Amino acid sequence: MTQRQILIGKTVAHALCLIPALDLVRMYRNGSLVAQADPVNFITHFTGDWALWILLASLAITPLCCLSQGVGWQGLNGLVRFRRMVGLYAFFYATLHLLTYVLLFSGYNVPAAFAALEAGRLLEPWRQLQMIWPTILDDVQKRRFIQVGFAAWLILLMLAATSPRRVLKAIGGRNWQRLHRLVYLAGALACVHYWWLVKTGVRTPWKLTAVLTVLLGIRAAFGMRKRNSIPPDRRKKENREATGVLT
Amino acid sequence: MLLLTRRETEIPSSEITPKATYEAFELNRRQLMKGLSAAGVAMALTQKARAELKIDDLVATQYMVPDRATTPEQMAKSYNNFYEFGEEKSDPAKHAHTLVTYPWNVKVEGLVAKPRTFEFGELFHLQPMQQRVYRFRCVEAWSMVIPWDGFPLSELIKLVEPLPKAKFVQFLSLENRKEEILPFGIPWPYSEGLRMDEAMHPLTLLTFGSYGETLANQQGAPVRVIVPWKYGFKSPKSIVKIKFVEHMPPTTWNELAPNEYGFYSNVNPQVDHPRWSQAHERLLNAYTLFPKVVPTLMFNGYSDQVASMYAGMNLRKDF
Incomplete structure (x- = not known):
């Protein structure tokens, strides 16, 4: 890939990933967000849905490359360069999702916090957080759908924190790759989070689940094929080379 | 009750065709235009009967x-x-x-x-x-x-x-x-x-x-x-x-998820839904990005009128 192609590709990827966030800002500014009966519910689902879809998009990149190589086409190989960036956007939306829960869902008094800030009482936002803290703690202790959702976010946080090139070099490609395989676990946990949230009889999460299953299936199939095709003494070397692609 | 003052240009109410008469006329006219098909009449009558249920x-x-x-x-x-x-x-x-x-x-x-x-x-x-x-x-x-x-x-x-x-x-x-x-x-x-x-x-x-x-x-x-x-x-x-x-x-809902939705399902802030707390509720009564989250009231605030019906019942068991 030429520098120019990479630049164009990255610009397009940024633009695509930012569309949902910009759409939310647009809905806020033109009043259509507040014109809804329950904007909090809407924002919660909106940010949650996009976090998951973008996470799936990042998971889809490697299988796409594998499949296109399988049919002898190298045109999609360059996509791997955008994988980390797409993953970071998934973390961005997951964080918005978590913030929606903390600031809008749990009873945090945002207008009061803002008013106090304007009046110069700088500790009020913190005091507000202390007031809702027992509710949040109670939720995290009691509700398994919140536990798995939070676990998924913690994984994404860890991957985001270790995403800079410096960190990769510091911990080594092999370790980094191992750590970043946790992204599959995050995807699975996020799906479980969704299923445990909806009412019995409601099947809204089925599309996400189907896509995730297919992606994991492809990954597993390629993983197995690769393992079988490489003699044991060569595996170590191959892995080292593979990590080169992943950076 | 609303009291409206009448402007001079308004037509005195005595001269206004009674609504029912007008509607009947209007219906008749439409029926004629439909060529008096039986289905048309039946439909028009249905519409008229429905309209009267106001x-x-x-x-x-x-x-x-x-x-x-x-x-x-x-x-x-x-x-x-x-x-x-x-x-x-x-x-x-x-x-x-x-x-x-x-x-x-x-x-x-x-x-x-x-x-x-x-x-x-x-x-x-x-x-x-x-x-x-x-x-x-x-x-x-x-x-x-x-x-x-x-x-x-x-x-x-x-x-x-x-x-x-x-x-x-x-x-x-x-x-x-x-x-x-x-x-x-x-x-x-x-x-x-x-x-x-x-x-x-x-x-x-x-x-x-x-x-x-x-x-x-x-x-x-x-x-x-x-x-x-x-x-x-x-x-x-x-x-x-x-x-x-x-x-x-x-x-x-009780059949679909008996552990989540009881037969009684009285509003009760002390009995959580397995997946969320019932102690608070998001009050949807204004167009705002920051709706009030208010404490949920026992029996939704109707305790004085309904609590006696459940005297002696374990509301955690019979939720």
């Missing part, structure tokens, strides 16, 4: 919610759980226009001395329509404040004379694949139930309208029941059958 003389009542603002009408009519028309809360307002609410019959059967089928108009005119503003608490931890129009369900129950053996009342909603989506995964028709004393309670309202108008389709037109001290799903919509039975009837 809520006009509402009796004001003491049932108010003074400490909470009423939910804007448009909000209450655009955010509904009515799974027959889809799983999203915006779905019913989008899809429920296909519901045919007239003609409509409600069959009352089971352990009663006088089982009968009520034609909708008959039911509508059974009692003077009362306006009651009730808190409405969804099991999903949001709430509204809605003025409902109707009369106590007990008035209907008295008419059919339940037998002493009748201990529960079951309500069945419309199940019609031509008019409804009926998503896969939920056993249709929607079924709800009340204990006899709950059904007879003066708060339990046989509801035909809200905000002074007949119910919007997405609210469960043309007739539903409102039980204000229970979670919203205990207030069934678009009722076609009322059955008096001896044993606790199967109810839809």
